[in-house]
Amino acid sequence: MMWLLFEERPRHVVQLGLGSAALTKFCYHRLPDTRVTAIELNPNVIDICHAQFGLPPDDDRLAVRRMDALDFVLDPANGDSVDILQVDLYDEDARGPVLDSPEFYQACHDCLRDGGIMVTNVFGDYSNYDKNLLTMEQVFDAVVWLPEVHDANIVVLAFKRSPVLDFSVLYERAAGIKTRMNLPAKSWVNGLKSWMLDQQ
Numbered sequence: 118m119m120w121l122l123f124e125e126r127p128r129h130v131v132q133l134g135l136g137s138a139a140l141t142k143f144c145y146h147r148l149p150d151t152r153v154t155a156i157e158l159n160p161n162v163i164d165i166c167h168a169q170f171g172l173p174p175d176d177d178r179l180a181v182r183r184m185d186a187l188d189f190v191l192d193p194a195n196g197d198s199v200d201i202l203q204v205d206l207y208d209e210d211a212r213g214p215v216l217d218s219p220e221f222y223q224a225c226h227d228c229l230r231d232g233g234i235m236v237t238n239v240f241g242d243y244s245n246y247d248k249n250l251l252t253m254e255q256v257f258d259a260v261v262w263l264p265e266v267h268d269a270n271i272v273v274l275a276f277k278r279s280p281v282l283d284f285s286v287l288y289e290r291a292a293g294i295k296t297r298m299n300l301p302a303k304s305w306v307n308g309l310k311s312w313m314l315d316q317q
Contacts, residue, residue: 118143119263119272119305120201120234121298122290123280127151127200131228133186134205138166145179147298155181156189190224199228204237217249222256226277235275246271263308284310 118140128151130144135157145153157163160183166172173179182189186206189195202225225235235257239249250273253260259279263272284306291302 118300120236121294122287129199130201131199132203135162136205138170138172140203153179156186158185190228195228197230200230200233202235219252222252226256229277233277237273238270239273240270261312264311
């Protein structure tokens with residue numbers, strides 16, 4: 118949810134890979150003016166999320182679609198239609214992202230509206246890190262990531278248009294996110310500062 122530092126009121130959030138539906142539910146419940154779409158290929162995952170994890174039924178703001186994530190981002194009808202694209206695609210072995218080709222990341226870029234953000238996690242075999250980050254950097258205007266958090270996961274933000282990083286503003290926004298949503302947003306800003314120092 119680190120993208121909240123840069124976009125407080127997205128019109129449309131898309132989740133590629135439903136997982137346990139935690140991110141989908143959070144966006145649906147905590148962002149009442151936002152339309153939320155989740156894309157999941159495995160029907161069993163969708164059924165389990167409804168039955169065991171409290172995923173609400175579809176309504177005028179929530180749509181859970183059974184389809185391949187690559188098909189979704191390649192569909193011209195979805196171009197320039199998404200404010201936030203949350204990508205969490207992996208197989209049962211979790212060796213790395215299932216979709217990580219230049220074609221996929223370009224399609225993700227093309228789905229985003231001007232100013233849109235893709236957030237993803239890179240994990241698994243260490244060879245995946247450079248491959249994915251370099252590919253994203255070739256496609257997106259700016260790519261930043263946080264230090265490794267757990268299980269060798271790195272959270273990456275890829276911006277269609279490079280943002281202005283004013284840390285005084287980001288810390289102010291982080292305080293508001295903590296108050297409204299009880300999320301550890303100050304640690305996100307600290308992570309971004311660490312990233313910038315590492316890049317120098």
